[in-house]
Amino acid sequence: MLKIPPHQVAGHKAGNGKLGPLVDESGRFYKPLQGDERGSNELKFYTSFSSDSRIPEHISKFFPTFFGTQLIEASDGSGLKPHLVLEDLSVGRDNPSIVDIKMGSRTWAPEASEEYIQKCLKKDRETSSLPLGFRLSGIQIYGNKESGYWKPERTSVQNLPAEEVKLILKRFVSSNTSTDMDMQPDCAFAATVYGGSTGILSQLLEMKAWFEDQTMYHFYSCSILIMFEKGLALEGQNPGGQIKLIDFAHVIEGRGVIDHNFLGGLCSLIKFISEILTAPSEHKSLVSSVNGVN
Structure with missing residues (x-):
């Protein structure tokens, strides 16, 4: 079950017919892949960074885990759209x-x-x-x-x-x-x-x-x-x-x-x-x- 992130404090927010990120119960964060060069650039970065052996482990921990991309129903009701699938950084935190x-x-x-x-x-x-x-x-x-x-x-x-x-x-x-x-x-x-x-x-x-x-x-x-x-x-x-x-x-x-x-x-x-x-x-x-x- 996808829902609007309860603890998002900045960025584009879903709701009221607007496109924004969603989260699920398994601890994954779905960020809409922007349709211009910003989307392709962010996907390129995550793909490169997540497989770059030059990045030490003590530094990679400061970045969200990347799980690839997935087509899901967009929050604005526009149908299936590609989303970056990332670690939900607030999962496990109550308040x-x-x-x-x-x-x-x-x-x-x-x-x-x-x-x-x-x-x-x-x-x-x-x-x-x-x-x-x-x-x-x-x-x-x-x-x-x-x-x-x-x-x-x-x-x-x-x-x-x-x-x-x-x-x-x-x-x-x-x-x-x-x-x-x-x-x-x-x-x-x-x-x-x-x-x-x-x-x-x-x-x-x-x-x-x-x-x-x-x-x-x-x-x-x-x-x-x-x-x-x-x-x-x-x-x-x-x-x-x-x-x-x-x-x-x-x-x-x-x-x-x-x-x-x-x-x-x-x-x-x-x-x-x-x-x-x-x-x-x-x-x-x-x-x-x-x-x-x-």
């Missing part, structure tokens, strides 16, 4: 807190059309992509059984300045419920989610070490998903913090050159996470642009 972070100060590949480049340039300039090297694409933060999720509109988090981005990343690991938007984030779970030998920061540093060396691919307009189980954190258990790299429609060959665009954004994100771990109590007041998305 995950998730943030989708689009990486790079430039989200367009050099081979893109002039029209597409101008469209991306406009968005990169109007959001935090240019100043920070990344932007928040979407987020959901689990509060508790009573409050449920805080899931603001994407546009309200995409163009936040540096201090407010850091504030959201603090709230992501706080015990404050999703309705307590006037309260300063307490960062109660920063150490257990971001810190530690297997925490988010450690995983980001592991990914960074590979990007400092790899010249096979340039990852334009890709996202890093950060996930953890708030419920487990509230119970004092391991929250299962995890990162995954997703969205590969604009990946191109590296041709022996380091991907400085992605690496720069990754270093910026690592700096933010490191500062939260080092001084979690330092913050500025929430501003109306964040308060207004309850």
Whole structure:
């Protein structure tokens, strides 16, 4: 039985006659294969990457498992359409807190059309992509059984300045419920989610070490998903913090050159996470642009 992903925070969403991804009960994620070069490019990447013996195992774990393609009924009612079949990254998680972070100060590949480049340039300039090297694409933060999720509109988090981005990343690991938007984030779970030998920061540093060396691919307009189980954190258990790299429609060959665009954004994100771990109590007041998305 196919259904709309309950924990999707960014990207094209199915429902109301719109084409979007679906999931099944077996833990597979069905992403519609776009009909232009973006679809063929993403399929090419997954096919190449999944069989590339040069990719070390400790790096391949950061990418969704690829199961090929399959014709299924599209979510918009348009009939059978080819879909990428991927690992459902939220499977097994009851109440995950998730943030989708689009990486790079430039989200367009050099081979893109002039029209597409101008469209991306406009968005990169109007959001935090240019100043920070990344932007928040979407987020959901689990509060508790009573409050449920805080899931603001994407546009309200995409163009936040540096201090407010850091504030959201603090709230992501706080015990404050999703309705307590006037309260300063307490960062109660920063150490257990971001810190530690297997925490988010450690995983980001592991990914960074590979990007400092790899010249096979340039990852334009890709996202890093950060996930953890708030419920487990509230119970004092391991929250299962995890990162995954997703969205590969604009990946191109590296041709022996380091991907400085992605690496720069990754270093910026690592700096933010490191500062939260080092001084979690330092913050500025929430501003109306964040308060207004309850």
